[in-house]
Amino acid sequence: MAIEKKQRISLTDLEQNFQEVEPGLTNREALEEANRCLYCYDAPCIKACPTGIDIPTFIKKIASGNLLGSAKTIMTSNPVGASCARVCPTEELCEGACVLNHSTKPIMIGNLQRYATDWAIQNQQPLFNPGTSNGQKIAVIGGGPAGISAARELARLGYDVTIFEAASKAGGLNTYGIVSFRLPQRISYWEVEQVEKLNVNIRTNIVVGKDITAQELLDQFDRIVLAVGMSHVPNLGIEGEELDGVHDAIEFVKSTKDGQIAQDFLGKRVVVIGAGNTAIDGATCSIRLGAENVKILYRRTAEEMTAYDFEYEFAKMDGVEFRWLTAPNRIIGENGKVTGIECVKMALGEPEMDGRRRPIAVEGSEYVIPVDAVIKAIGQTRHLDLIQQFSLEHDGGVVKVDQETKQTSNPKVYACGDVIFGKGKGEAMVVTAAQQGKEVAHTIHKQFSAVEA
Known part of the structure; x- marks a missing residue:
């Protein structure tokens, strides 16, 4: 339904227009929907999820009343699972793969994921604990979905992690770039808090390349994770762009x-x-x-x-x-x-x-x-200056990485998220960035473990 236009509108009215559009499921609705799930063995919905959430398990836990266990199942696989419950194109991913598409209608997986994570948020539930320190220091540049996910996994594995974030709050796209009526900031803030509770040091208002150089990070940290996303919208290159409006x-x-x-x-x-x-x-x-x-x-x-x-x-x-x-x-x-x-x-x-x-x-x-x-809104520019400070191979600002390890041309630097997302391929998904952050964390851990062995 189109937003009603008014001759006069107050600030309160405007703020109301930015409240979340879709209401969450009620307890009854969630229970009924969870009980529709067939809990498939070798479920196609899991394969369709880029982060591999065990969807039948988290839904079954909702049906049995174990909401903490459900939220943990979701967030274990997807460190930004509360945000993704709202912004993932579920009809193209998990719900699109649901076997019930062939008979009735697919399970509302996204809504059930939101129901479980909303419960964890409302009940202020910490879901994870930091791992035993292994003495290795990792710098994550960028506090968006990819950076948050990498930091969360690394902290659980025992690494000393510092996130360097240029904005005043971490969360990246989820905090600043997706409209409030689809993704309220409080959801992103909770996901960031989950990472902070793992003793991750989040340094905001720090622009790497300006406030601290790439070389300083290379000298101070054992590994670097580059998860800076993209920058501002480029100029159209036409007359009149300087005009007010x-x-x-x-x-x-x-x-x-x-x-x-x-x-x-x-x-x-x-x-x-x-x-x-x-x-x-x-x-x-x-x-x-x-x-x-x-x-x-x-x-x-x-x-x-x-x-x-x-x-x-x-x-x-x-x-x-x-x-x-x-x-x-x-x-x-x-x-x-x-x-x-x-x-x-x-x-x-x-x-x-x-x-x-x-x-x-x-x-x-x-x-x-x-x-x-x-x-x-014609796309975004790349962080070329920063990429060049690290002397990384790139294609027009798209950092080149080994597809399996996500290592860049500098073996000490890994990259994930939009910074490695190629041109002409549509728009990257939050859930894809989260998965890449996880993959980078586990690659780093595997390589350190191999050296220690």
Whole structure:
């Protein structure tokens, strides 16, 4: 249902618009749903989960009333399992693999995962203990899903772990980059607290490469885990980007999660450029800030968009319009403020390296859309300076790693998450980053154990 527009709207109303959209299961609903599960042997849902959560086991524990055991089962496999319960494309992963798809409807695995982890959060349950110290020091650069997961596993294995996080709070994408009405910050904060309780030292407001050099970390720590994700949205490279009213989608979403609820979107016309999950977030945030009309412009078609299907459907329900085969030509303004955007119609040509057909401008098809704000959501840049400080091999900022060990060209440095996620492959998932963080931790432990043996 589209957000209701009002002539006047208070800050309280705006804040209410950013409350979590989907309610959790009630006790009765969770019990009934858990009892629908067939608890399959060799369950396909486990294989479909990138972190390999033992889904039948955690559901069976819900059915038997063992919610602590259920939460532990989930979080053992996925250190950000509470967040993933809300943001994973479950219909493409575990629920898509459920055997009940062939007869009735799949088990609501994501909702049951949320039910169990919400119970652990509400009851302030610590789930894990640190391992016996082995004296090895590990630095994790980046406190997002990949970094948190690596740190959690390493701490349980007995390593002395320090996370270096550039922001004021750890959690990365889960804390700042996913809209509050889908993932409240309190969920990410709890996952971070679970890691802190394992004696992991989280140093925030520290930019590696600026506040502390790569060489200092190499000198002070036995191993480095690079989990910095990606950086800001790049420039469009068109006229008018400097105008007031042009926003970086990442910073825009972050501002709504930081409590900086903007009241100047009320009744405004907004255009979002791009069609990934971040673009959807920018568009739905605009609706909740009271925008009168929100359009997403994408130079390809719906078939090529990288946003999840459920995100796309959610945006349409909110009233977001989609203009396919449309690209921005220039941003128009008066007195330093955005007043419109000139667009050009596109056609699809031959496939590019990533398999998607190349968009080509249609000559003479220019037209202007009157707008008050433009939100750029065309991907993110890479942390090239930091990568170069470590002298790592990379492809345009995508760090090259051994696919099995996740080691970089510097054997002392490992990488995981978006920093190793290649171009032209859609958008990486939180759950994939979590699994890579776990894999890095276990690789480091295996290599240290082999040396000691």
